[in-house]
Amino acid sequence: MPADRLRSDAGTYALLLRADDAQTIGVGALGELAVQPGRYVYVGSAFGPGGVQARVHRHARGDGALHWHVDYLRAVATLMRAWWTHDDTRRECAWAAALRHRPGATVPLEGFGASDCSCRSHLIRLGDGTKWTAIQDALRAEAPIHSASAEAWPP
Numbered sequence: 034m035p036a037d038r039l040r041s042d043a044g045t046y047a048l049l050l051r052a053d054d055a056q057t058i059g060v061g062a063l064g065e066l067a068v069q070p071g072r073y074v075y076v077g078s079a080f081g082p083g084g085v086q087a088r089v090h091r092h093a094r095g096d097g098a099l100h101w102h103v104d105y106l107r108a109v110a111t112l113m114r115a116w117w118t119h120d121d122t123r124r125e126c127a128w129a130a131a132l133r134h135r136p137g138a139t140v141p142l143e144g145f146g147a148s149d150c151s152c153r154s155h156l157i158r159l160g161d162g163t164k165w166t167a168i169q170d171a172l173r174a175e176a177p178i179h180s181a182s183a184e185a186w187p188p
């Protein structure tokens with residue numbers, strides 16, 4: 034089954050971000066995020082106009098207003114990859130939970146990206162040495178039917 038290309042349909046996505054510098058940034062009304070050098074994964078969903086494609090392209094450009102929590106982090110980090118699945122089920126909370134449970138994973142700021150749910154955070158800092166393939170496997174385990182419909186960014 035070929036990888037599903039990025040479309041304007043609804044779905045869930047994950048962003049792999051890399052920060053190179055230690056710094057503290059404000060995240061709107063949420064508070065301050067102490068950014069440490071390393072890799073972060075943010076999980077979100079896109080059920081509005083333009084779907085996942087519009088959202089991922091927006092994050093890839095890194096421009097636009099600081100609207101979502103992740104915009105503040107994106108402004109000081111590099112987008113390494115995006116991963117997505119097109120379906121009508123909101124998988125962001127399950128994906129975030131799977132990521133939080135990875136060995137070495139930490140939650141850098143409580144409530145990040147989780148204003149509308151009861152998750153601790155939709156932003157996870159990966160343990161050093163965590164392989165991206167391990168992250169993919171963890172997410173696939175939460176959405177096995179979509180295991181073949183995701184791809185890396187850039188494709």
Ligand SMILES: [Zn+2]
Pocket residue numbers: 125126129147150151152155
């Ligand atoms: Zn959640």
